[in-house]
Amino acid sequence: YNTWKKIEKFAVPKFPHGYTVNGIIGDEFKKMYGVEYGVIRSISLLRSFDVPEKKERFILYQGAVNEGRSFETLIPAMKDVDAKLIICGNGNFMAEAVRLVREQALQHKIIFRGQLIPEDLIQITRQAYIGLTLFDKKGLSNYYSLANRFFDYIHALVPQVCVDYPAYSEINNLHRVAVLIAEPDAVSIAKAINLLLADADLYKNLQDGCRLASQVLNWQNEERKLISFYKIVLESN
Structure with missing residues (x-):
């Protein structure tokens, strides 16, 4: 961190001249360094697709399996959830995550798929019933994050359980796409997942929110902002 x-x-x-992934980090840069940075978010490309039949209601974590991603609480939370968890990704916490699954005797319920090529990841995300965007509240990097997977779930029309940190709550206040939890402890994670599994009306409302959000929050729109940014930079030099 210090480095x-x-x-x-x-x-x-x-x-x-610069840009960052959300306005909250941009505000911090202005406060600390006096620079006005724009916002270009790393958002999924808008694609049309038919929502697949959810034959198995599984939960999906996609992304880096790194320290600080709440695996210490997510894994034990799955003892109280009647669904499988599929983890797609790799990282510096993988060995510990595998150990925790064995320790909790959850090998039948938590499946590690490793890293997938982008198209395969898109397909499995669309088939998922619930997505997960979890970060420990350790450091501003996690607290001010705006993860790619947050948008990947939105574009797959998959409601998610997400930490109630500023960038996520800002979007969720405009487009209700997630059940937000204040702390990613095991009880809160299990409760939120079970709520989505049990409440069909809530699930449908969040899925509709994802559909509306994807029409606004997509790479086609961010790309225009990026091109405009570089035009301004080039014209000023």
């Missing part, structure tokens, strides 16, 4: 912070302090003030 990256030193790089940030050195580099950010030297680049008056």
Whole structure:
């Protein structure tokens, strides 16, 4: 952390033109370094598709299996959930995650698929019943995050359980796409997942919210902003 912070302090003030992934981080940069950074979010491409029949109501975690992604609480939470969890990804917490699954005797319920090619990941995301966007509240990087998977679930029309951190709650207030939890502890995670499994009306409302959100929050719109950003930079030089 300290190394990256030193790089940030050195580099950010030297680049008056820049962009970051959300306005909350942009506000922090302005406060700390006096720079006005734009916002270009890493959002999924809008694609049309037929929503597949959800033959098995499984929960999906996609992304890096890294420290700080709440696996210490997610894995034991699955003892109280009547559904399978599929984990797609790899990372520095993989060995520990596998150990925790064995320790909790959940090998029958939690399945590690490893890293998938993008098209395969899109397909399995569309088949999922619930997505997960979880981060421990350790450091501003996690607290101010806006993960790609948050948008991947939206574009797959998959309601999700998500941490109630600023960037996610800001979007969820505009487009209701997720059940937000204040803390990613085992009880809260299990309760939120079970709510989505049990409440068909809530699930449908969130799925409709995903459909509306995807029409606004997509790469086609972000791409226009990115092109406009570079035009302004080039014209100013």
